[in-house]
Amino acid sequence: MGLLALGVEPGDVVITSTLTFAATANSIVYAGAEPYFIDVDPATGNLDPELLACALTELGSNGERIGAIIPVDLLGKAANYTKIERLAQRFQVPILADAAESLGASHRGRAAGSFGRASIVSFNGNKIMTTSGGGMLLSREREVIDNARYLSTQARQPVRHYEHVDIGFNYRLSNILAALGRAQLSRLDEMIARRRDIRDRYRELFAAVPGVQIFGGEYDREDNCWLTAILVDPEITGWTAIDLCEALDAEGIESRPLWKPMHLQPIFADARGNISGAAQRLYETGLTLPSGSAMTQTQFERVLERLRAFVDRAGRP
Ligand SMILES: *Cc1c(COP(=O)(O)O)cnc(C)c1O
Numbered sequence: 001m002g003l004l005a006l007g008v009e010p011g012d013v014v015i016t017s018t019l020t021f022a023a024t025a026n027s028i029v030y031a032g033a034e035p036y037f038i039d040v041d042p043a044t045g046n047l048d049p050e051l052l053a054c055a056l057t058e059l060g061s062n063g064e065r066i067g068a069i070i071p072v073d074l075l076g077k078a079a080n081y082t083k084i085e086r087l088a089q090r091f092q093v094p095i096l097a098d099a100a101e102s103l104g105a106s107h108r109g110r111a112a113g114s115f116g117r118a119s120i121v122s123f124n125g126n127k128i129m130t131t132s133g134g135g136m137l138l139s140r141e142r143e144v145i146d147n148a149r150y151l152s153t154q155a156r157q158p159v160r161h162y163e164h165v166d167i168g169f170n171y172r173l174s175n176i177l178a179a180l181g182r183a184q185l186s187r188l189d190e191m192i193a194r195r196r197d198i199r200d201r202y203r204e205l206f207a208a209v210p211g212v213q214i215f216g217g218e219y220d221r222e223d224n225c226w227l228t229a230i231l232v233d234p235e236i237t238g239w240t241a242i243d244l245c246e247a248l249d250a251e252g253i254e255s256r257p258l259w260k261p262m263h264l265q266p267i268f269a270d271a272r273g274n275i276s277g278a279a280q281r282l283y284e285t286g287l288t289l290p291s292g293s294a295m296t297q298t299q300f301e302r303v304l305e306r307l308r309a310f311v312d313r314a315g316r317p
Contacts, residue, residue: 001171002096002118002137003031003068005148012067013059016098017047017079018261019279020072023122024098025262025271033067037263037273044216045074045258045282049083051274056091066093073102073112075258075288076128076195076226077216081107081115088116096120100135103128104192104224112224113138118148123173128191128226128293129184131177194293195225198300202228202289205304209311211236215258215286229258229288239314241287247310253303258286 008014010032016024018037028035038055041048052069059066069088071079079097088095095116099105102112103121113119118139123131137148150156155168173181199214206212214220215229232241245255261279262268290303 001148001152001169002120002144003027003033004151005137005139005144006068006094006096006117008033008067009065012065014068014070015052015055015059015066015093016070016262017072017074017279018263018273018275019045019074019259019282020098020262021100021259022262022265022267023100024070024072025268028070031067035262035268035271037261037268037271037275039274039276040074040279040282041080042278042282043218044077044080045279046077046079047071047084048276048278049080049087051276052084053087055274056087056093060091066091068094068096069116070096070098071116072098073100073105075216075229076102076105076224077220078102078105078107078112078115078222081110085115094118099138100124101127101226102224104188106222108222114140117141118144123177123181123184128195128224129181129188131173131181131184134173134177136173191293192224195228195291196223198291198293198295199225199228201300201304202230205307205311206230209237212311215282225291227288227291229286231282231285232287233285237314241285243314244307244310245287248303248306251306253290253306255290256288258283258288 008031012033013036014028014033015036019040025035038047038051071084073079097116097119099113099119100122105112113121120137122135125132139145152169152171155166157163203214211233213231215231234240248255260283263273263275
């Protein structure tokens with residue numbers, strides 16, 4: 001809806017981060033546009049502005065129409081909108097921010113979801129606040145919102161009989177789920193505080209483990225800490241992220257690699273992009289740990305205890 005409301009047309013190129021959930025790239029295809037994948041800053045996992053600048057220059061000099069840029073706020077850390085907004089303005093391309101994971105986060109004091117011409121947030125069950133499914137499109141521009149609202153509610157003309165001049169969609173959030181969202185929203189700060197707490201405990205635990213670092217941990221003052229991930233250097237630890245994942249799995253504790261980059265997905269194998277290899281390295285060395293705010297203290301202590309046991313055992317010759 002966001003892409004259509006911003007005027008993206010079939011055949012346009014839409015630039016996004018390769019390190020994201022497939023939904024970001026799928027939305028580009030739904031709009032009939034071509035996804036173009038940009039690699040990430042290894043420190044944050046977010047769209048690398050230098051690579052974006054190269055892509056904008058190259059596509060522009062080919063005379064290709066770039067419909068939009070979709071930065072993604074990975075794991076609840078806002079992308080570098082200071083640089084990305086400057087580039088978007090220079091190249092006259094609208095930004096649609098994928099803030100699905102970053103509700104409650106900020107970048108230089110500005111709230112995630114307030115960047116670019118429009119943003120989306122997700123209320124899917126795994127997100128920091130949920131309505132069980134659905135999400136929200138945000139924009140300061142009345143016209144963008146009116147257009148999206150019209151298209152997402154079956155594109156009905158404002159007349160008594162059913163009159164249609166556009167293909168519409170049924171993408172509305174039901175009023176019942178919206179009410180659930182209002183209640184969740186009132187608890188957002190509390191849920192962010194809990195997730196930050198969880199991150200701090202992981203940070204404490206891994207501070208004593210050479211070769212393991214909290215992903216993006218040096219820059220997380222403005223994160224919502226949706227998910228906490230670690231990066232493992234197996235040359236130092238003697239074990240890989242997947243070794244740990246499997247050990248936790250055997251204890252009934254779920255953990256997962258970071259998103260598999262879009263340019264490595266079979267469905268996007270032919271897509272163009274500007275790839276440095278940073279996202280692939282994060283995918284190969286990263287592991288997201290249990291981070292949910294609904295996890296009980298007892299459950300979380302058990303996770304910490306199993307992690308400690310693994311690290312102790314694996315750390316021994
Ligand atoms: C969850 C997620 C989405 C999709 O949200 P849905 O509400 O499941 O459609 C999009 N982008 C990113 C980065 C996500 O994590």
